[in-house]
Amino acid sequence: MLWIAWKMLVGNRAKYLGIVFGVAFAALLIAQQSSIFCGLMALTVSQILDVEGAGIWVMDPKVKFVDDVKPMADSDVYRVRGVPGVDWAVRFYKGIARARLEAGDYEQVILLGLDDATLVGAPIDVVEGSIGDLRSPDAVIMDVVGYRRLWPGEPFVKGRSIEMNDRRAVIVGLARARKTFQSFPVVYSRYSQAVRFAPPERKVLSFVLAEPAPGGDPAAVARRIEARTGLQALTRAEFNRKTIVYYLGHTGIPMNFAITVGLGFLVGTAIAGQTFYLFVVENIRQFGALKAMGTGNGTILLMIVAQALHVGLVGLGVGVGLAAFFGWSTQSLAKLSFYMPWQVLAITGAAVFLIVLLASLLAIRRVFVVDPAIVFRG
Amino acid sequence: MDFGAGDTVTRALRGVDLDVAPGELLMLVGPSGCGKTTLVSIVAGTLLPTSGELSVLGCDLVAMDPRQRVRFRRENVGFIFQSYNLLPALTAVENAAVPLIIAGWSRRRALPVAADLLERLGLGARLRSLPSELSGGQQQRVAIARALVHRPRLLICDEPTSALDADNGRVTMELISTIALGPDRAVIVVTHDQRVYGYADRMATMEDGRLVSIEDGARRRSAAAEET
Structure with missing residues (x-):
């Protein structure tokens, strides 16, 4: 019977x-908008993700997200180093600086100051020059996209x-860095130099990057740092989460995207639901004939659900495929962020399932109440 | 048999008492709205009477639950409809195989059986044709094959010739009275078409929800004449 359906x-x-x-339109809109939303959220934590090698971020207790820098005293790094279970801890500067170009133009840049001795937090993918060049006097490394922008x-x-x-x-190299939320060029420098590039402040230390001793649990060590120093210590994952939660709760971004996704859902349900209902109504005599010939309501239900699932799966495939194609074809555009994790596919799949379920409910009711004797009416 | 409720109630059938024997072709005639369709819907088990007794092939359809009635129709009743009611997306052979598939046969098993029957009905060359590619007469032959493929004991034909020209109507009735009719199968034909009255064993005439006469049809009279 599924074959007949x-x-x-x-x-x-x-x-x-x-x-x-x-269905495909709804899936496209939901998947594409959700992926752009995820891309935007990924931008907010890009600078946490770019800092490799340090499992724990230590900061002022009032810091709410990665760009909410509240300077600490330089001596705080020693207090962190003194906490049992901490293997090492280094200074990390993060701030916004105003750069004057050769032509006299001013541009804002994200200035990152890496520990002078270890260069912890340095970019992984240096495409021009080398990370060691940072040790030269006045040396900085800029991100590729920022350089192209300037x-x-x-x-x-x-x-x-x-x-x-x-x-x-002096720009001595270029490195690839994740896109940032502010989309300013990123400039890497040594810590001692970065604090001179930055506007003068009494306290300048933005973060302390720390690593637990081998085999240590980063979360447990972070809690210990908090208890011993009164500072806020978060694992990389915790800091990611805290930053994303801040943007979700304090900006209109999620609401705007939720409205678009909701509209996609509604339009998809309306188009698919109405067309599916019309399809069933057009076939009502055929369903009536099948019922007259001995097809039970359970089988009819199965047929309609199978039809709905079929269009759901095809529509989902087409919609998500188009969304993925959109993401792939626009990946070279620096201004567009697109990130499609498996959760987007799961959410889109669930939404599409709901759409076809709603679409089929009306149709199922219509077929259930149809009198098989309808086939005797000319 | 009543329809509606309260002041709008309509009595569709009243006091109908009708027996149909195996091997018999009963023709049900009468003006539009006299209750013919209601009566065959009840006999087919697609509609239930509001009162009275209903025994079809020895089964009390009123006492059955809906599932049992569906099963009864699946196993015992074949239908030929006025407007064919073929599934437009299925080919001729697939349409003819539908009752077997409803009965749980696999396509691999059902399609050859349906194809054999269509060949007997003269449609061997059109097995893969869609209904839209067939003439009215050919579509009705597919409908006949679909009605017979699962060997039902009761065949109900609702105006089988009304959408056909004279030649196709005659061919259709020839097929119904020869291939469809058998010693174990009763055939009920609802019709307005006086051209086909000659194929009836008995003629039941209805008027205003009542059975006003039942008399021998031309076939029975000619058979009786041959015997004497």
């Missing part, structure tokens, strides 16, 4: 494509300089 469904090409289009169309020139806080910074 399938033939009935695909036999009416126009209706079939209409239902699939409705000097569009120009090739990399080693030794090109900018000024920050009236101090000369």
